Amino acid sequence: MSDTAPTPGGPSLPQRRLLRTEIPGPLSRELMARKQAAVASGVATVLPVFARRAGGGIVEDVDGNAFIDFGSGIAVTGVGNSAEAVVRRAGAQLERFTHTCVMITPYDGYVEVCEELARLTPGDHPKKSLLLNSGAEAVENAVKIARSHTGRQAVVAFDHGYHGRTNLTMALTAKNMPYKEGFGPFAPEVYRVPMAYPYRWPTGPERCAEEAAAQVTDLIEKQVGAHNTAAIVVEPVLGEGGFIVPARGFLPRIAEFAREHGIVLVADEIQSGFCRTGQWFACEDEGIVPDLITTAKGIAGGLPLAAVTGRAEIMDAVHAGGLGGTYGGNPVACAAALGAIETMRELDLAARARRIEETMRPRLAELAAKHPLIGDVRGRGAMLAAELVRPGTKDPDPAATAAIAAACHAAGLIVLTCGTYGNVLRFLPPLVIGEDLLTEGLDILENALAGL
Incomplete structure (x- = not known):
């Protein structure tokens, strides 16, 4: 040892x-x-x-x-609980200042993290980011952005999915206890569809991807209306729901359906992102390029930080002042994120x-x-x-x-x-x-x- x-x-x-x-x-x-x-x-x-x-x-x-x-x-602590680069960068930032609020006087660390996210996330299209405090905030803001971009209201989520503890993200989350019990009513215009869960698919794992995708698209078209759907929110590897890896071929079919109908595909990589699954992001395994990707947990080596990163034209759909938050993209957390990304690359x-x-x-x-x-x-x-x-x-x-x-x-x-x-x-x-x-x-x- x-x-x-x-x-x-x-x-x-x-x-x-x-x-x-x-x-x-x-x-x-x-x-x-x-x-x-x-x-x-x-x-x-x-x-x-x-x-x-x-x-x-x-x-x-x-x-x-x-x-x-x-x-x-x-x-959260994929790079370790106090990685040298995280401590060094965060410590240096602590000596400069702890907070000014990026909406009042911005700072370079926020911009640098957004630049890194544009480089690291899937796809070579122009990208922009919004920094926040938690994964739930990231998912909630991704929905806001998708609704603003599309002018639609409906949001589709999956069986066994978990997306957070705010009112909207509880609505998106499938499991009642302990996450939702006694906390309703929940946000409206959220619709749940089946997940391609190979171990528990009724006709077996071999038919799971095709049958699940057909059920999902049929439910969206018949019960929601694809033209009413702003976003499909999916974890490329499900976290709290049981570390379910969707049957191979399922996510590409969902991505194609979203693209055909102008629906914003949101990949929730809060638990699976930042090298956790053997790639920078789990959606890379099947070549999925989401319109928006939400990240948190492993992004900053233990400091609270989250992000929504996506296609520039979608991210820019929101009016000035419509996105933000007092602590979002805190300068110390941004410095920690740059240290965590440095560590992920170097090692x-x-x-x-x-x-x-x-x-x-x-x-x-x-x-x-x-x-x-x-x-x-x-x-x-x-x-x-x-x-x-x-x-x-x-x-x-x-x-x-x-x-x-x-x-x-x-x-x-x-x-x-x-x-x-x-x-x-x-x-x-x-x-x-x-x-x-x-x-x-x-x-x-x-x-x-x-x-x-």
Whole structure:
């Protein structure tokens, strides 16, 4: 095992799992009591330990326990928790100024991030960007822009999709609990259509792409009206819905339909973007060039930043003053984003994500062959998942999923769950994690499955 974190991934934090106390330890329990007294109970916690340091593939808690990180703060810290270039650039910006508001006196960092996004996102057409604070803001503004450009109102979203927690993005999100329960009524003119979910497609994965695309286009034409549809919003790899990779050929058909009918195609790359799937953006896998692309999470190495990037003529459809926000494109976050992009380029983290898949996928396939509880292994790059079902069926098993995650946590491995049915284990290791930690994390997962 390596003794310290890779230089870009964080401080000189030992890269080894270490359990000094029970989980959670006494200091974490003390802090959790304070959290329960001071923080709204709706802010849930996956693993009740409090972080002290993090870097590379390790999160260390206040009790000195060190966990292998297969979560990356939900796909945020792909470059590490305190990557050198992120810290250097953000620190330098902190010394200059923290805020002026780009709508009052702009600054070069905002422009530089937008220039980078124009270079990095798919397509060679002229592009412009809007910077915001969160993924939900990005999706909401993409819808605003699409409506302004087309003069239409309807927005189409997909089964199993997740797009955020604002009123409009809750309407776009498919899963009720915990994201929508008790928060309605939701924004109108949002229509849901089937997702090409190969594992659960009724006639089998071979027919999934063609049949799902036919259903989607028929529903839009018959129930919405293509001429009324401003935008189709889709995740090229679905995140919270279960790391579903749409059947190959489905997204190109949807993109073609959108193009034929003047519908703005919005690719939500908030979880899948910035090298996570082995390419800069997941939609590149099938050559999809979206009209608008929303990004956040991995864009700035842990600082809050999001963006809508798209065709210049669409982005410019909104009147002056119609887009913005007090904190959108904060100068420190912009500096961090430039540092994160620098790190992704210098370390070729897209290739590193592919290498992570080469290590993890065969082991996950072996576990699936050994444990009929695992119904499906899927994903791309460092965005992988295992869907758990009752053996001999495709009935979701959320209880077993929660039990395995808890066993991993107790053994010092951070894993997350997701899925419409709560039965998916998702794996999102930092792209700078060491190979030894990947292997050890998979060993812990294997032991958790064996002990169920």
